[in-house]
Amino acid sequence: MAEIVLRRGADAERKRSLVTPEGVDLSLSLADAGQRISAFAIDLMVMFGALIALILVLVGLLLLLLGLGTPAVEFLAIVGLLGFFLLRNFYFALMEMGPRAATFGKRALGLRVVARSGDRLTADRVIVRNMMREIEFYLPVSFLVYNSATGGEEVAWTLAGIVWTGVFLFFPLFNTDRLRVGDLLAGTWVISAPRRTLSADLFQRETRPAKPNEVEGEAGAGAAPAFVFTEAQLDVYGVYELQTLERVLREGRYDKIATVADAIRAKIDMAHDGGEDYLFLRAYYDASRARMERGLLFGKRREDKHDR
Amino acid sequence: MTAARPADSRKFRAAREDQWRRLEEILNQAEKRSVRKLSDEDLLALPILYRGALSSLSVARETSLDHELVTYLEGLCARAYFFVYGVRTSARQRLAAFFRADLPAAVRGLWRETLVALTLTLIGALTGYLLVSGDSSWYGAFVPEQLAGGRGFGASAETLRDTLYHDQGGQGLGFFATFLFTHNSGVAIWAFALGFAFGVPTALLLIQTGAMMGAFVALFASRGLGEELGGWLIIHGSSEILAIVLAGAAGFRIGWSVVFPGERTRLASASLGGTKAALVMGGVVVMLLVAGLLEGFGRQLILIDWIRYAIGLSMLLLWCVYFYLPRRAANG
Numbered sequence: 277m278a279e280i281v282l283r284r285g286a287d288a289e290r291k292r293s294l295v296t297p298e299g300v301d302l303s304l305s306l307a308d309a310g311q312r313i314s315a316f317a318i319d320l321m322v323m324f325g326a327l328i329a330l331i332l333v334l335v336g337l338l339l340l341l342l343g344l345g346t347p348a349v350e351f352l353a354i355v356g357l358l359g360f361f362l363l364r365n366f367y368f369a370l371m372e373m374g375p376r377a378a379t380f381g382k383r384a385l386g387l388r389v390v391a392r393s394g395d396r397l398t399a400d401r402v403i404v405r406n407m408m409r410e411i412e413f414y415l416p417v418s419f420l421v422y423n424s425a426t427g428g429e430e431v432a433w434t435l436a437g438i439v440w441t442g443v444f445l446f447f448p449l450f451n452t453d454r455l456r457v458g459d460l461l462a463g464t465w466v467i468s469a470p471r472r473t474l475s476a477d478l479f480q481r482e483t484r485p486a487k488p489n490e491v492e493g494e495a496g497a498g499a500a501p502a503f504v505f506t507e508a509q510l511d512v513y514g515v516y517e518l519q520t521l522e523r524v525l526r527e528g529r530y531d532k533i534a535t536v537a538d539a540i541r542a543k544i545d546m547a548h549d550g551g552e553d554y555l556f557l558r559a560y561y562d563a564s565r566a567r568m569e570r571g572l573l574f575g576k577r578r579e580d581k582h583d584r
Numbered sequence: 585m586t587a588a589r590p591a592d593s594r595k596f597r598a599a600r601e602d603q604w605r606r607l608e609e610i611l612n613q614a615e616k617r618s619v620r621k622l623s624d625e626d627l628l629a630l631p632i633l634y635r636g637a638l639s640s641l642s643v644a645r646e647t648s649l650d651h652e653l654v655t656y657l658e659g660l661c662a663r664a665y666f667f668v669y670g671v672r673t674s675a676r677q678r679l680a681a682f683f684r685a686d687l688p689a690a691v692r693g694l695w696r697e698t699l700v701a702l703t704l705t706l707i708g709a710l711t712g713y714l715l716v717s718g719d720s721s722w723y724g725a726f727v728p729e730q731l732a733g734g735r736g737f738g739a740s741a742e743t744l745r746d747t748l749y750h751d752q753g754g755q756g757l758g759f760f761a762t763f764l765f766t767h768n769s770g771v772a773i774w775a776f777a778l779g780f781a782f783g784v785p786t787a788l789l790l791i792q793t794g795a796m797m798g799a800f801v802a803l804f805a806s807r808g809l810g811e812e813l814g815g816w817l818i819i820h821g822s823s824e825i826l827a828i829v830l831a832g833a834a835g836f837r838i839g840w841s842v843v844f845p846g847e848r849t850r851l852a853s854a855s856l857g858g859t860k861a862a863l864v865m866g867g868v869v870v871m872l873l874v875a876g877l878l879e880g881f882g883r884q885l886i887l888i889d890w891i892r893y894a895i896g897l898s899m900l901l902l903w904c905v906y907f908y909l910p911r912r913a914a915n916g
Binding site for chain 1: 604605612614615635638639642646647648649650651652653655658659660662666667670682769770773774777780838851852854855856858859860862863866869
């Protein structure tokens with residue numbers, strides 16, 4: 277079961293509590309570094325794409341207006357430069373001020389910007405957060421580009437630029453809240469709040485997932501054998517194991533299901549009945565969840581198998 | 585399959601699922617378009633559905649072991665929370681309040697930092713002026729080639745005079761102005777953003793900007809063009825230099841709150857200073873835009889010195905009145 281064990285510690289580390297005025301803890305989970313970097317990469321591509329589109333439109337206009345001479349060319353150059361300026365300074369800020377509080381990149385990864393205090397995300401917070409981007413990213417980049425364009429005469433300067441970039445780049449990795457310098461100053465953090473759809477309760481799903489070489493409709497046609505578990509057998513695991521089992525069942529990958537079924541049979545000392553592993557697991561899941569939920573009602577909650 | 589099934593948690597879910605889905609739909613709509621597109625019915629239902637979902641979440645956490653259900657409800661409640669307690673003012677209202685009250689108040693709040701930034705810039709200007717007047721070889725150290733645009737000690741008085749009234753000759757003055765605008769906004773933003781490094785880079789940047797100005801003045805004064813240069817500079821400079829000084833002041837505020845956090849934690853202090861300073865930066869961008877327009881068009885069209893002075897000085901007066909004139913506190 278080793279490869280299926282969830283990284284429980286890592287999950288808990290990313291949780292941050294936010295108590296609403298109604299008194300319920302929303303327990304938000306922070307975005308991890310990988311998500312942040314991917315979101316930023318997507319945003320850069322969006323901006324780059326927009327810039328290219330702008331340039332193409334301008335070139336198109338230029339060809340049309342070629343007869344008008346330098347004033348037209350100059351006008352287009354102004355529009356281009358201003359467009360670049362606006363894009364660079366306002367793309368992030370305007371997007372994050374919207375109702376989703378996220379740029380396209382953040383949306384794609386299900387992230388959003390939130391005030392650390394749980395208050396409203398105000399416009400000034402968004403502005404600070406994104407102005408700091410100027411020194412975190414644009415400054416070193418334009419510096420490096422400038423240096424390499426002019427022949428990069430001094431190695432020391434290039435090195436200094438790389439060190440500077442590194443400090444800001446890796447800053448989020450060195451604090452537990454994954455804050456950028458901009459987040460730090462603005463009092464914000466980025467959480468992962470993807471849109472989830474509610475899939476059917478496992479109890480309502482009567483058919484098992486299709487095997488790799490099977491048509492979907494045929495699945496689960498066979499009659500379900502009856503399993504009877506003793507209380508001792510149902511008390512082997514705790515909530516954590518039950519929810520791990522839930523994930524395995526939802527994923528519906530047959531190699532995993534077989535591994536887990538064997539592990540559980542060994543643990544509860546039950547012989548293989550010769551039937552399908554999936555059906556066995558479903559039966560075990562149903563029975564032990566029913567037992568545990570009944571326990572919950574009486575205030576008994578076993579976090580995991582080590583919890584006595 | 586088996587006799588024992590968690591009937592209670594299943595009933596719980598079946599009874600409320602429709603409401604969760606309705607809340608989800610309303611949120612989808614509101615996030616996609618705007619709040620105003622929601623029907624009255626949905627708007628009224630939203631807070632009730634949100635609180636219903638919250639209560640479902642707390643019940644589910646205590647009684648259901650369906651992990652997926654709990655994560656779904658957590659996600660749904662978080663989305664609804666950010667929407668219900670999110671920003672409600674429209675962009676237009678927000679902008680109006682910003683220019684009417686927030687911006688001037690924020691600028692007034694930074695008066696100490698503004699004085700420091702102004703002093704540093706003046707010291708820079710004086711140093712630049714004195715050094716370049718004493719020894720013209722200093723000029724290159726203060727004014728980058730890119731910005732000098734042919735204005736150097738090698739140029740004759742005639743060419744220099746020309747640059748004041750027909751800058752850049754035929755080659756794209758408007759483009760040059762835009763370039764300067766984006767360059768100067770860059771300087772302003774950096775002066776602000778670098779403030780968190782205890783304000784040291786901000787001070788250096790202000791002194792350097794001042795020195796560049798001083799060097800310019802020294803160059804033109806040495807050819808007897810001081811007065812003319814004054815007009816050329818002040819028409820947009822009164823707005824632009826003030827903007828850069830304010831940006832520097834905002835940077836100092838951040839640096840100050842990092843170094844001397846008072847009773848707050850350093851982090852909380854930095855974020856408080858940062859958000860205050862950000863308001864000022866919003867104004868700075870507007871000022872730079874005005875300066876850019878004056879520089880690109882005003883200076884090109886107006887060639888008479890005294891009108892240039894008049895415009896520049898009245899802009900200065902306008903900004904000062906706007907920012908510093910005492911006014912009655914806004915209602916509420």
